[in-house]
Amino acid sequence: MSARRFLSRFLRLRRTGRRHKAPPSHLDLPELSAPRWHARDAELAETGMGTVARRLPAVIVQAAGLAWRASRVDTAATISLNLVAGIFTAFWLLATTGVLTALFSAGPTPDRVRDALPSLALVAVAVALRAGLQACAGWSQSRLDPQVQRLAELRLYEATTAVHLAALDDSDFLDDLQRAKFRGLTSAARVVQQAVDVLTGAVGMVAAAGTLGVLHPVLLPLLLLTAVPEGWASVRSARMRYLTMLTLVEVARRKWILSDLMVDREHAAEVRSFTMRGFLLDQYDRSAAYQRSVELDLARRQTIARVTGDVLKGVAMATVYIALGLLLWKGTVPLAVAGTAVLAIRTGQSSLVNLVYAVNQCYEEGLYFGDYLDFCAKAEDRVPRRALPSAPSDGTKPRGRLPDAFARITVDDVTFTYPGADTPSLNGISLRLREGEVVALVGENGSGKTTLAKVMAGLYDPDSGEVRWDDVPLRTVAQQDVWERVAVIAQEYTHWPMTARQNITMGHGDHAPGDDGSEDPEMLAAARASGADEVVDGLVRGYDTLLDRRFKDGADLSGGQWQRLAVARGFFRDAPLLICDEPTAAMDARAEHHLFERIRTHADGRTVLLITHRLASVRYADRIYVLEHGKVIEEGDHASLMAVDGVYAELYSLQAAAYGAT
Ligand SMILES: Nc1ncnc2c1ncn2[C@@H]1O[C@H](COP(=O)(O)OP(=O)(O)OP(=O)(O)O)[C@@H](O)[C@H]1O
Secondary structure (H helix, E strand, O other), X not given: OOHHHHHHHHHHHHHOOOOOOOOOHHHOOHHHOOHHHHOOHHHHHHOOHHHHHHHHXXXXXXXXXXXXXXXXXXXXXXXXXXXXXXXXXXXXXXXXXXXXXXXXXXXXXXXXXXXXXXXXXXXXXHHHHHHHHHHHHHHHHHHHHHHHHHHHHHHHHHHHOOOOHHHHHOHHHHHHHHHHHHHHHHHHHHHHHHHHHHHHHHHHHHHHHHHHHHHOHHHHHHHHHHHHHHHHHHHHHXXXXXXXXXXXXXXXXXXXXXXXXXXXXXXXXXXXXOOOHHHHHHHHHHHHHHHHHHHHHHHHHHHHHHHHHHHHXXXXXXXXXXXXXXXXXXXXXXXXXXHHHHHHHHHHHHHHHHHHHXXXXXXXXXXXXXXXXXXXXXXXXXXOOOOOOOOOOOOOOOOOOOOOOOOEEEEEEEXXXXXXXXXXXXXXXXXXXXXXXXXXXXXXXXXXXXXXXXHHOOOOOOOEEEEEEOOEEHHXXXXXXHHHHEEEEOOOOOOOOOEHHHHHHOXXXXXXXXXXXXXXHHHHHHHHXXXXXXXXHOOOOHHHOEOOOOOOOOOOOOHHHHHHHHHHHHHHOOOOEEEEEOOOOOOOHHHHHHHHHHHHOHHHHOEEEEEOOOHHHHOOOOEEEEEEOOEEEEEEOHHHHHHHOOHHHHHXXXXXXXXXXX
């Protein structure tokens, strides 16, 4: 939030009666001002009840649509049970008139009580049925919530795991994603809940108003008169809380960040070694103290609003009783009707208060839910039609079929620019790999090696140019077909919080040990080739060890040990093309030597694209491409590149000299 926006918001809040101290200056930090978390807050603060009422139907239609898709039975049950309960509310109120008419009639008391009994029985049945229906409605609503939540989560995750990788490099898309995930997703179930509460409140209100209309039309305005003060007090109190939370957003974020730093294991060592404890606790305490003072102030102002509402309600109730007295005195309504009217007014009053509150909440959640829906639609637009093998068979279906093996891979004049970047990361690159070759990419940091590897792995589509397997362009085949035929040992790999076995075999079905306890021979071969077998030998539960210290009996590995597992994962995939991007960066000298030996012997007949800064290891590559600023500037085998005496020769000589010196 810019200083100006903060100031104007602060002043606006002061004008609406707030008297908070400004946040302490140490809290006014740039990392707290990311707008994505609470993008709707300012809009909500400005919105009046008129706007809310106008936009509400659209929100309710969206909520109903989601609920319907989540569970037709529970949605239909929730709505219809609430409606029928409303009918019984009206029925109960009208039956009460019968009871009161009999009780207030002339004659001996036993006779009057006897006359009232049939109506009393009707009242009892109506009240019991209404309570039963409301309980059932509540039950079906509780069943609906998790189903809505599941549907909303699935839709989001299905989209985020299928969007084009380039979408995740787009900062606007990432902002929208964060907002949809952290705020929009939780609003899905809430908007449905609030929509049901709006319905329930409206039904109760209509039942009470309908009853009063039937009793005597003049009684209707009395209902509004009593409900308005309480409705006002409840909305005002909710808005106050909301606006207060708004000013605490930054402080709350600061507290999350600080609490993560003080609690998470990954920071624990540095917190101690850099003696950060006192600093963190002090920062946390100051934030908490500010939050406490704001919340105490809120409690005081909410109490004032509630007391004001209660006083106004008392005045309104007195007015209603005076009006009823006058109507009785004038003979406009009989005594029994007046008695029922009091009951109906009280029922309608609580329904109206609930209704106003639910409308407010429904609208608020609806805005965030709208963000979620917008994001899902945007993300689904960015899912490539050829993402999955089951791509639609319309004009955009994958035309080609990727060969299971290839004679050559050709990269032809490929250009690629990351979303939002000013300059291309790949600028007219051409190269070729023949089956069974080891081809190396070398070059200084940022020269485009990893980007080229990702384009060749089918993770990014080139802006122009083509990558072909034999004669089949990658952009014409289903992406999943490409991914299944390429094994990538990435520069930055994930520490999967799973067992050692799953870390190697993941994405390739279940590789549980056989009945005799023997492990899958292919997995063992991959582990041996990468040196992961030595890592697993040191784990208490072997391949069954969970590699995450956050769980009971979980283990953690060193950087080099994790890298051995990542390499084993790449070797395990039965893919004709193996891309190794800095596969030994964290390994010790012996493991590195072992791995490069393996790669030099062509990794069991596979074609290998090797990216590394260890130039001694690329000497034996069949061909070496040297990249600079996204272009190939030299190409050839080690001997020919040394003979050219260009960039490769310079880099190689530098490294060789360093070793020579030692
Ligand atoms: N996700 C991204 N979004 C925008 N630009 C990126 C992204 N990833 C890389 N780049 C840019 O693309 C260029 C090439 O990066 P790349 O990672 O391919 O280089 P590299 O040769 O693999 O470098 P290194 O040797 O350091 O691994 C760099 O200028 C980098 O800043």
